[in-house]
Amino acid sequence: MRVEERLLKYVSYWTTSDEECRQIPSSERQFELGKVLEQELRDLGLEKVTLTDHCYVYGLLPATKGYADKPAVGFISHMDTAPDFSGKDVKPQIIPDYDGNDVLLKGSGAYLKVSDFPTLKTLKGRTLITTDGTTLLGADDKAGVSEIMTAVEQIITEKIPHGDIWIGFTPDEEVGSGADLFDLDYFKARFAYTVDGDYEGEVAYENFNAASASFEINGVNVHPGEAKDIMINAALVGCEIASLLPENETPAHTEGREGFYHLTDFSGDIAHAKVNYIVRDHDKATFEKRLDTLRGIEQKMNGKYHADTVKLNIQHSYSNMLEVIEKNEYVVAIAKKAIKNVGLEPVSRPVRGGTDGARLSFMGLPCPNLGTGGYGFHGPFEHISVEGMDTAVSVIKEIVKITAE
Numbered sequence: 001m002r003v004e005e006r007l008l009k010y011v012s013y014w015t016t017s018d019e020e021c022r023q024i025p026s027s028e029r030q031f032e033l034g035k036v037l038e039q040e041l042r043d044l045g046l047e048k049v050t051l052t053d054h055c056y057v058y059g060l061l062p063a064t065k066g067y068a069d070k071p072a073v074g075f076i077s078h079m080d081t082a083p084d085f086s087g088k089d090v091k092p093q094i095i096p097d098y099d100g101n102d103v104l105l106k107g108s109g110a111y112l113k114v115s116d117f118p119t120l121k122t123l124k125g126r127t128l129i130t131t132d133g134t135t136l137l138g139a140d141d142k143a144g145v146s147e148i149m150t151a152v153e154q155i156i157t158e159k160i161p162h163g164d165i166w167i168g169f170t171p172d173e174e175v176g177s178g179a180d181l182f183d184l185d186y187f188k189a190r191f192a193y194t195v196d197g198d199y200e201g202e203v204a205y206e207n208f209n210a211a212s213a214s215f216e217i218n219g220v221n222v223h224p225g226e227a228k229d230i231m232i233n234a235a236l237v238g239c240e241i242a243s244l245l246p247e248n249e250t251p252a253h254t255e256g257r258e259g260f261y262h263l264t265d266f267s268g269d270i271a272h273a274k275v276n277y278i279v280r281d282h283d284k285a286t287f288e289k290r291l292d293t294l295r296g297i298e299q300k301m302n303g304k305y306h307a308d309t310v311k312l313n314i315q316h317s318y319s320n321m322l323e324v325i326e327k328n329e330y331v332v333a334i335a336k337k338a339i340k341n342v343g344l345e346p347v348s349r350p351v352r353g354g355t356d357g358a359r360l361s362f363m364g365l366p367c368p369n370l371g372t373g374g375y376g377f378h379g380p381f382e383h384i385s386v387e388g389m390d391t392a393v394s395v396i397k398e399i400v401k402i403t404a405e
Contacts, residue, residue: 001153003389004129006146008092010036011138016087017080017175024181025055025080025171033079037145037169044153046167054181055079057169061152063162064404070163073403074192075151075396076356076367077144078173081136082378091132098385100124105380108133112381119199119375120383127386137382139374144195145169147372147389151396162400166192170356176212176317179359191331191366193399194357200391201344202371203335205325207351207358208259208280209287210317213294215241215275217268217301217310232305234273238266241275241310244297257282257350259290282320282350318354321361321368328366335368338398342391347371370395 013033018026025031031051038051038059046059057079063070081087091107100121103112110133114120131137148167155162166189170178173196197204219234245261247253254260259281266275279294281287291314298312325332336346357367373388 001150003146003150003393004127004386006149007129007139007143007384007389010142010145011090011092014088015080015138016083017172019083019175024177026175026177027080030055030079030171034169034171037079037149040149041167044156046152048186052181052183055171056182057167058183058187059167061155061162061165061167063164067161067163067404070404071190072164072166072188073399074166074168074187074189074365074367075148076168076170076192076194076360077148077196078141078170078178078356079145080171080174080178081138081140081142082174084378085136085380086134087136087138090135090138092137093130093132095128095130098123098126098128103128103130105131105133107131108380110380112376112383117376117381117383123385123388126388128383129386130383131380133380136377136379137374137384139372139382139384140377141173141196141372143372143374143384143389143392147195147392147396151393151400154393155397155400160397160401162404164188165400168192173356176210176354178356179363182356182360182363184360184363184365187365189365191328192357192360193335194355194367194369195372195392195396196355196357197351197369197371198373198375198377199347199349199371200373200388201339201395202347202349203332203339203368204348204351205332205368206282206322206348207318207320207354207369208282209284209320210354211279211291212315212317213277213279213291214313215298215310216313217273217275218308219271219273220306221271231270232309233270235268235270237301237305237309238268238273238275241297241301242266244300245293255352259283259286261290278317280352284320318358319362321358324361324366325368331366332368334399334402335370335395337402338395341398342394344391
């Protein structure tokens with residue numbers, strides 16, 4: 001099966017994770033794709049194939065005879081899609097020989113604009129896959145899943161010699177818990193790669209330190225005619241909290257290694273309100289200062305109003321994998337050689353996000369991130385080219401060849 005055929009098949013499954021649920025998986029619907037992938041791995045002849053009760057899919061392509069002493073390598077992608085935008089009833093648009101201009105997304109009437117996504121110019125002449133504007137595409141990370149599955153199939157059919165190759169597909173990466181129950185006692189790779197980036201030819205090993213922060217606000221609601229010195233409007237306290245954070249330290253105003261506070265959700269009324277943030281920074285010390293800023297706001301609000309008006313809950317998501325990868329530089333060297341072997345110059349940028357690989361690296365499995373060839377993730381302007389996915393497949397195969405040398 002071609003890689004784009006797999007992508008179109010996988011995006012038809014609704015696998016949006018649920019950031020309000022603390023179970024794994026956070027949404028039962030992720031099992032539907034998990035069952036499909038489990039069966040496909042079995043059909044390809046892999047061993048130790050399993051779908052766990054928590055929706056992790058594992059499989060092993062055993063080493064070619066005479067190559068059992070070669071390092072075991074793993075490839076990992078996630079099945080869920082981001083809750084930021086609808087992932088239900090995805091209707092991809094397929095555009096052969098893309099002309100390099102703006103693309104009408106026929107479901108919404110919006111346009112995928114070259115001015116917003118300048119990399120579109122580099123995709124001219126390719127087969128472009130977009131959304132219809134009403135959902136995200138789900139290339140993050142079903143493109144990675146498709147590329148891994150296609151690479152495995154080609155390794156088998158082309159009889160490429162290899163050591164042990166472990167495959168892992170995770171739930172809930174988009175809500176920060178994809179690696180929580182990843183079984184490294186079962187998944188016996190020496191090192192691995194998540195296939196969850198964007199630029200083709202990318203190998204990323206520096207990501208954000210990340211946390212989620214939630215302000216629970218308890219107001220005091222009385223009749224507005226008798227409210228003086230009594231009412232505490234929880235919604236207005238939420239607005240006040242937002243106003244205390246630097247307005248230029250948001251995703252819309254930062255780039256590169258610059259961190260941010262990102263207001264993801266604000267709901268409530270006079271009696272109760274909830275303000276949710278995600279906090280990101282590449283520098284660990286600066287990241288901790290950001291969390292201290294939030295704690296200071298909590299104290300300030302409770303000093304200004306009642307002692308129990310605001311409660312802050314901070315949950316750590318993942319850390320910058322750079323400190324682990326620096327001790328295992330060979331993992332990056334293999335990926336860069338593989339990328340050069342397919343005719344590209346490796347791209348290594350600080351990732352303005354995170355992957356399961358960041359968590360797995362700190363759990364003892366060095367795990368940089370490879371590009372999938374997709375862009376505009378988490379929204380209706382998500383897009384990818386068939387040729388970009390083919391390149392990712394080739395990179396995976398080259399890594400396998402290099403590891404078996």
